[in-house]
Amino acid sequence: MTWKVTPSGPLSGEIDVPGDKSITHRGYIFGAMARGRTVVSNPLIAEDTESTLKAVINLGVKVEREEGAVVIYGEGKESLTEPGDVLDLGNSGTSVRLLAGLLSGCSFFSTLTGDTSLRSRPMARIVEPLRMMGAAVDGRGEGSLPPLSIRGGGLKGIRYASPVASAQIKSCVLIAAISAAGQTVFTEPSLSRDHTERIMEHTGISFERDGNTLTLDGGQSPSGAEIAVPGDISSAAFFLVAAAVLKGSSLTVRGVGINPTRTGLLDLLEAMDVKIDVKEQPGSGPEPVADITVTGSGSLKGLDVPVEWIPRIIDEIPLVAVAAAAAEGRTVIRGAEELRIKESDRIATTVRMLRRAGVDASETADGFVVEGGADIRCSDHDSNGDHRIAMASVILSLMGNSSSTVVDTACVATSFPGFTNSMNSLAPGTITDLAKDQ
Ligand code: S3P
Numbered sequence: 207m208t209w210k211v212t213p214s215g216p217l218s219g220e221i222d223v224p225g226d227k228s229i230t231h232r233g234y235i236f237g238a239m240a241r242g243r244t245v246v247s248n249p250l251i252a253e254d255t256e257s258t259l260k261a262v263i264n265l266g267v268k269v270e271r272e273e274g275a276v277v278i279y280g281e282g283k284e285s286l287t288e289p290g291d292v293l294d295l296g297n298s299g300t301s302v303r304l305l306a307g308l309l310s311g312c313s314f315f316s317t318l319t320g321d322t323s324l325r326s327r328p329m330a331r332i333v334e335p336l337r338m339m340g341a342a343v344d345g346r347g348e349g350s351l352p353p354l355s356i357r358g359g360g361l362k363g364i365r366y367a368s369p370v371a372s373a374q375i376k377s378c379v380l381i382a383a384i385s386a387a388g389q390t391v392f393t394e395p396s397l398s399r400d401h402t403e404r405i406m407e408h409t410g411i412s413f414e415r416d417g418n419t420l421t422l423d424g425g426q427s428p429s430g431a432e433i434a435v436p437g438d439i440s441s442a443a444f445f446l447v448a449a450a451v452l453k454g455s456s457l458t459v460r461g462v463g464i465n466p467t468r469t470g471l472l473d474l475l476e477a478m479d480v481k482i483d484v485k486e487q488p489g490s491g492p493e494p495v496a497d498i499t500v501t502g503s504g505s506l507k508g509l510d511v512p513v514e515w516i517p518r519i520i521d522e523i524p525l526v527a528v529a530a531a532a533a534e535g536r537t538v539i540r541g542a543e544e545l546r547i548k549e550s551d552r553i554a555t556t557v558r559m560l561r562r563a564g565v566d567a568s569e570t571a572d573g574f575v576v577e578g579g580a581d582i583r584c585s586d587h588d589s590n591g592d593h594r595i596a597m598a599s600v601i602l603s604l605m606g607n608s609s610s611t612v613v614d615t616a617c618v619a620t621s622f623p624g625f626t627n628s629m630n631s632l633a634p635g636t637i638t639d640l641a642k643d644q
Contacts, residue, residue, distance in 0.1 A: 207615045208640040209596075209626070211603040214633030216454035216502060221628055223442045225250040225435035226463050227621055228373070229493060231258045231300050232405045233433040235308055235381065237278030238262040238286065240409060242430025244278040247491075249435055253620040254298035257320075261305055264289040265312075282427055283385060288314035292353065295320045297549060297593075297620045300374055303332050306354060307378035310341035311385025313359025318352060323591055325352045328547055332378045335366045339382055339390075363388035363424050370544065371517045373398040376420075384411060386424035393419040398517050399467040401493070405433065408492040434491025436463030440521045440594075441622045443471050445632070446500045447525045448601045450480040451532035453504025457632070461487065464496045470518025472498070474526060478506045478533055508535030508578050516542050524556045524598035530576035531565045532605060539573035549617075550592035559587055559599050563606065587612040593620045600629065600637065611640065 230250040235258065237244030249255060259276065263269050266287035268279040286308075295301035295318060302318050306329075309316045319325065330350040333343045339361040345354040363386045368375045371394045380402055383390035397418055406413060409428035414421045442459040449457035464472075464484060476482055481501040489495040506529055511519075516539075519526060523545055530537030545552035557574050560567035562585040566577040582605040589596035589612060596615045603610035618625050626637045 209600065209612045209615050210609050210638045210640050211600050211612060212609045212636055213604050213606055214636045216452045217445070217449050217457045217632050218455060219632055220458040220460055221445060221632060222460050223437040223462065223628070224252065224622060224624060226438040227252070227254060227440070228300065228399060228401050229433070229435045229463065230255040231304060232377070232401050233435060234258045234262050234276070234278065235304055236405050236409050236428050237280050237430070238265060238267045239283040239308065239384065240280035240428040240430045241282045242280060244280060244430045244433060245275050246278065246433045246435060247275040249276050250438065250621070252623050253296055254301065257295045257298045258301045258305065261293045261295065261301065264291070264293060280430055283308070283311060286312050289316055292317040292319055295324060297321050297324055297617065299324060299327050302329070302352060302354070303374040303378045304381060306332050306336060306343070306356060307381035309356045310336045310339065310343065310358040310382045311361055314357070316356050318354045318356070320352055323549055329354055331370065331372065331375050335364060335379050336382060338364045338366065339386055341382070361386035361424070363390040365391045367393040369395070371396045371398045372544070373402065377402040380406070380420065380422060383422045383424055384426055389421060389423050391419060391421050396514060396517055397467060399465065401465065404492040408433070432491070434489065436489065436491070436493050436495040437461045439463050439468050439471070442498065443522045443525050444597050444601055444625070445628070446471065446475070446498060447529050448604055449500040449502050450475055450506065450529060451605055452502050455502035456499065458497055458499040460497045461495055462498050463493045465493050467518060470515045471522040471525065474509065474511065474515065474519060475500070475529065478509050478529060480506060506533035508533045508537040510538045513541035520544065521594060524552060524559070524594050525601065527556045527560055527567070527574065527576055528598055528602045530578050531560055531563070531580070531582065531602065533578035535578060537576045537578060540570065541572055543572040548592070550590040550595060552592065552595070555590045555592055555595045556598070559595060559602060562587060563602055582606045584608040584610045586610070589614045589617055591617050593617045593622065597622065597625055604636070
């Protein structure tokens with residue numbers, strides 16, 4: 207699909223965004239491992255999370271869809287059965303890495319694969335600890351790329367220090383550790399999103415935290431639970447940044463998850479002089495929720511982004527680049543080499559997006575430098591099959607003074623199928639569908 211994006215002026219009003227992708231994946235996986243009924247309410251219904259749900263169904267778990275919820279009738283992880291076919295996880299790195307942890311604890315054979323992008327994403331980071339735990343995991347490139355084959359079972363606990371602050375690595379190891387005999391001690395260099403730890407607490411898995419080290423005794427079983435999924439802050443981020451850069455905007459996104467390991471963008475926008483108001487709401491699930499209002503003054507200032515903020519803004523960095531383009535002065539991102547191995551090489555695709563719009567931007571090995579304040583020119587953007595680049599290109603185009611296009615936008619369905627409707631509900635006619643791509 208190709209979108210035509212027509213600048214709309216300031217954005218005002220209130221919107222909701224779909225449920226959080228990370229928490230929905232975990233709700234389904236813990237529901238499959240649990241004994242008892244798990245109700246995942248307000249789940250994200252999008253290609254990535256549907257990939258996890260389909261995999262869970264293919265492992266023999268009974269699942270029912272209700273209005274606004276998915277109900278999982280778990281009978282314990284011992285009841286999972288060998289899938290009759292390869293599990294295809296589409297574009298979803300989280301699905302492959304978290305399910306590899308689950309399947310390593312199951313004494314049967316399974317194979318995990320995905321689309322071209324997923325099959326080029328690094329897996330040695332999870333294969334190494336899973337092999338240490340005793341799982342027979344293999345894949346292309348000596349186990350470094352999907353498809354991955356797993357013959358699981360008989361795991362033992364390990365001590366493992368992850369070289370990267372990655373919630374996918376942490377979650378993979380923790381999920382496997384639940385099935386292992388003995389203790390697992392996992393350390394990460396800085397705290398990555400902690401949704402797995404919260405869901406473990408919520409479903410009765412005990413563990414200890416000491417700084418960035420987690421200790422968990424194996425042989426436990428989660429209990430069925432109500433898992434209330436808040437709005438995804440990574441989806442809200444597109445509208446928050448749009449309101450921040452479009453002078454005269456006043457926009458509220460309702461019911462957004464504000465887990466502190468995910469709210470780096472809010473701190474960053476405040477540091478760039480954007481006015482943000484966060485009103486915490488009573489929540490019922492394992493995660494805090496708030497209504498977030500951004501008022502656009504049109505005067506942002508560039509920022510040397512502290513390296514320690516990177517894990518808390520990792521999925522929002524293309525949008526940081528958009529805010530940087532609108533800001534006075536220079537913005538620098540460093541310590542973000544993980545971006546090179548996301549759904550696209552997001553350092554390259556982000557910088558390309560800015561340059562197409564006439565912004566002075568350049569890549570570094572682990573980030574980029576943006577000189578802000580230039581006029582944004584209308585341009586032809588290409589998502590490169592990356593949902594977040596497609597949506598960030600739309601927000602950047604809103605700052606132009608005539609229409610732009612974005613090609614290859616079907617990927618947006620992996621995380622935010624209703625994005626065009628949400629955008630057009632705020633500013634009618636902003637996105638129109640020009641043509642179906644071949
Ligand atoms: C995710 C963790 C992050 C993030 C991804 C979702 C998760 O990846 O970029 O979109 O749900 O655990 P890494 O753990 O690889 O940093």
